[in-house]
Amino acid sequence: MADYIDLDGAEQAFGDTDAQRAVRENDRNFVFHSWSAQGQINPLPVAKGEGVRFWDYDGTEYLDFSSQLVNLNLGHQHPGLVRAIQEQAGRMATIQPAMANDVRGELAKRIVEKSFDGARSVFFTNGGAEANEYAVRMARHHTGRQKVLARFRSYHGSTATAITLTGEARRWPNGTPDAGVVHFFGPYQYRSEFYSESPEQEAERALTHLEHTIQLEGPNTIAAIILETVTGTNGIFVPPPGYLTGVRELCDRYGIVLICDEVMAGFGRTGEWFAYQAFDVKPDLVTFAKGVNSGYVPLGGVVISDEIHDTFVDKAFPGGLTYSGHPLACAAGVATFDIFEEEGIIERVRDLASRVIEPRLREITAKHKSVGEYRGTGMFWALELVVDRDSREPLAGDAYNAVIAACKNAGLWPFAAGNRLQIAPPLVISEDDLVKGLEIIDAALDVADSYYTGN
Structure with missing residues (x-):
């Protein structure tokens, strides 16, 4: 039995130094890697x-x-995901997003049904960064405001608005492509900015800090607050008791859209379909990617509330993507829902x-x-x-x-x-x-x- 199948479909055994050399040479000579000094890496x-x-x-x-x-x-x-992609490629490999497609619509329906009460529709993207870009755009057009608040110790992607939303150090060399972003501190009791002595105190003081930020920035200038429901790369921060409900209350008080970034935490990672479901919070927009189909084909998206969806019933949404809701990606997404149910x-x-x-x-x-x-x-x-x-x-x-x-x-x-x-x-x-x-x-x-x- 072969150890692996090569680029030409041939069966190969481990230990083939020529094959490995060819992969290394092509990578070194022709591939430009993300987040890297090209001469300092050895993939x-x-x-x-x-x-x-x-x-x-x-x-x-x-x-x-x-x-x-x-x-x-x-x-x-996973055989279920591989089979779904193969079968979809056999019957319809691609179709443009302006046309209705069965597998795209089926996946959107399943996502809405597993999401929050009041979720209405899904806008599909190619990944998480684009999902966050488009969620912010929706919030701005819905509210007529421009500012967006995002946390330090966060990562939201590397495209223009997404990298500006990002609070960690990868943002620094990229300047400020989106001048409407303002950062604030989230709860992190182990290294508390608020000198708290309990999770409850950390939540209370972090919420006070957030409200002060809102007030000083001008509530009527703020379109949205975006946060990773459970912070991912920057430390796996689970919200302390009362924090997410407090953020929801502040958004309601000041007419601000709440965007939950579930790109990393969604689709079972935290033991819920979406992480916010463990905290009894209803967002206005939810961004997702990664686990929706395990990345077998690039896919992301935004779950949109009734209210924000209705903003664009008679007014055109100014945005779109050639591969929005690509059938191969959506087929793997539908299969993901089936596998989740079948395998518990x-x-x-x-x-x-x-x-x-x-x-x-x-x-x-x-x-x-x-x-x-x-x-x-x-x-x-x-x-x-x-x-x-x-x-x-x-x-x-x-x-x-x-x-x-x-x-x-x-x-x-x-x-x-x-x-x-x-x-x-x-x-x-x-x-x-x-x-x-x-x-x-x-x-x-x-x-x-x-x-x-x-x-």
Whole structure:
């Protein structure tokens, strides 16, 4: 049996140095990589992915604990997704978005039905950044206002408005493409901006700070507040009790549209179809991508409320995309809903989170001084690594890189961000593989402990 299938459809065995060399050379000579100094990177050539694992050309196996970029919710090469794309390609590979299409309409219907009370329609995009761009555009046209408030410690994409909305350091070199964006601090009790002593106090003080920001910016100038319902790359921040309902109340008070960015947290990642559903909050717009079809074909979108939809009943919406609701992408999206139901994905995420992940991370945190805090929900967790628990100085540089290398050398591909090990495996992972991955992280943290300088 072949180890993998090459570009020409031929069966190949691991260890083919010529094949690996060709992949490396083409990548090095012709591919321009994102977020990288091109001469300082050496991308791993990947020959095969299956389930929760992928392999390089030498046959080195990695347990994918990052779901690639937290999009591969149903794992590599899920037969249901592959089959849906193949069947759709066989009957209608593409059609322009101005025409009605059965699979596009079916997916929009299913998304609306799983979303918030009062959701009306879906505008499809090619990914999450575009979804956030278009959600902001809708909010601005709906309200007639221009400003948008977004949090520091956030990532919303790298296109013009999306990178301006982003609060983290990747925004800095890009200037200010959208001058209407204002940033504010969200809750993060471990490194609180508000000197809080409890989650409830953190929520209360963060809401006071947000309201002051609204008042000082001018409520009648603010179209929307956008936030990741559960912050992703910047730390897996689960909203403390009362925070999201408080943001909703502020939006209602000042006539501001609430946009929940569910690009990373949606479609089962937190144990809910959408993360906001755990907090009894109804947004006005919801952006999604990634898990809607596990990225098998690029797809994103905006779920739109009745009220905002009605703004454009007799007035044309000024925007569109050639590949909005591409049939191949939507076919994989419809299949995703079927697979979630057939395999009980939501239920198993909740079960494994409460029975396996949270107890094991609690043990790991008690065992390793280098873990300052663990936090998360569903299959979306973070271990915050420090060199001193008292000062909370982050583990960084060579020390942090050594921990990541220890994970990879043991056969686990981690979700590495900042000073954190973030845990986001495919939602189809078995309990045995989940335990195995957590054991590898446990062992790698011995390396982190060796750099610990505190008491």
